[in-house]
Amino acid sequence: MKTALQFIVLSFTALVFLSGSGVQSAHASEDPIRVAALLDLSGHYSQFGLETKQAMELGLSETKKIDVRFFDTKGDLKTAEQKLNEVIQQGGYTVVVTLASWISNGLAAKIKSNHLLQMAVGSAVFDHADQKNCVRFTGDVGREIQYLTNYLQSYNKVAVMYFNNDYGISWNNALKSTLGSKLVKSIAYTDTDVDFTHPLNEVKAVHPDALALISTREAVQIAKQASKIRIQSRMFGTRPTLTAPLLAEPTARGLMFSYPDLNETLPIFASFKRKYGYRMSAFGAEGYDLIKSLDRFCRHGKKNKVLFANYQNRTYDGALGRITFNENAQADYDYTICVLQNGTWGKMKR
Template structure:
């Protein structure tokens, strides 16, 4: 999810700035209210439905449709049925900006869900901000999306926790559950994602870091560095990076006799990690936002059942986070009795106690969800168990 979230981030900022001139300003008459909510409650989808990210994008669309159907069957939002306006951004950040402009200016939506990626969200931000229409990214995780230059982006929200939050989860789990008093840290120095996790890990881990090793994206041989620390005393390996390098690193570490638990972020959650590591992916733990093996509540269980019935497959974390985005809009709109998109944005910033399928969500001052995470355990290259961690 992280690799998907971050690809194209830098290029997106240039594209987005170029496109922002086409965005709507305020509603007619110059009033600072964004788009009025009409006879239906219009929610736009700016989603990756074709192109490189089509698989997770369509999973999110499916979950959003499922949530909208449920809400409509129950009377809608403030008595108004949800009308989904679905547009494909083609996994192209230039198209993302155009779709954001069309949804806000032409379709007059009250809210937008998507893009699913951080790069796409960055590309959409200028247009939705100018239009005063809130955007919820289900799975865009880059820390700078909701806060830029120490300023909160007033119209950007998310239902997935940001990258840096994972460092806290890893620190707490490593120290409290695994009882690791000494750790070896191995991280991808070329990745903002890995560096962000490392920073908050160091801030929160109270044990000893015996050594910190780094690698670069694309590296394949980790034996020399591992040999240097092989005889040091440590209780766990904290691995911050993505699945391609992580899988090879894990395999080589196990072949060298390093049997300590390995703990990482969701950058190693991709199936490629276990394909590369094979059975060496044993006693490995990674952070996730959702797992069907660890339902948060009765609503999670019902969601898993309904999604499987509708789409003949188990829901992913992408789907679960997108589903919660719809209910986040519903709670904000009803609690705030909102009449337009600008009021909805203010109400979204006040969401507390939302019982979602990814846990109970409180939106913090930076527009990020405060909620529990899932720690998945791998044995012999397969998901053996999952547990909810605060």
């Protein structure tokens, strides 16, 4: 009888132990993926970083499987490196989100060497795709340029003003290659410049039919100052040229720019407008699709290499439209040409 009682007690104890272990394992498997988002939240490109953050937060409200902490890079590579060091020292992260081409490129090697998965937004120029450690949600500059040059080719003389960083230099080189002798003037500037009188006078001197601005919020000052000295060229821009101040600037009306063909029928666009009071752009779309796709693909594993593999050669329908990720997990999707009109933007009809 005593032996039987001991057997029952031992069996019950083992059952409790095993059940407890099962619960702990289940909880461990349900731990959220920890993500460090390195965004410009207060620097020159803060409009894009803040919108990306807002859209990511809306995506996070729809899942419990992802935990994101935001870090402010101020749009500066050295600051971004410092923030990445903090992330590495803290430990426990699986994914690092980077914004801006120069930051995504500058941090790629260190992110990989520390066994973290990189996810890049707002990064049309990325030189480390062959490392197979970065899921990029920004379409490549080479893809976007096809849409813009279809319009620029119809002009005999084109001038370009571009900010002197990875993004601007790549665009300028691509336009030189595509437009050939039609590109009559190319001028670089720093993205903190505010007086563009001298370069604009250089542009005016060659009498271009079109002026392409590879720029961001400084495009407002360029448009104003170009109007003041009576430059009559048709103005064009690219994805980051679109900013809230530009939408409000009368002299920028009619500016045309290449842009992702967003799927604005999705509820996220109306939700974003209700919550934040303005229309979500491509930067918000990238941030939202990052969270939603990660939420879906993490079901197959949460290790960084597994997550990367889940994006390879896959398609995802999101705010950016239908995204096709290649073998290096680099996104591709359709673009269109938009035009600024009446304080907003719309697609051009050809």
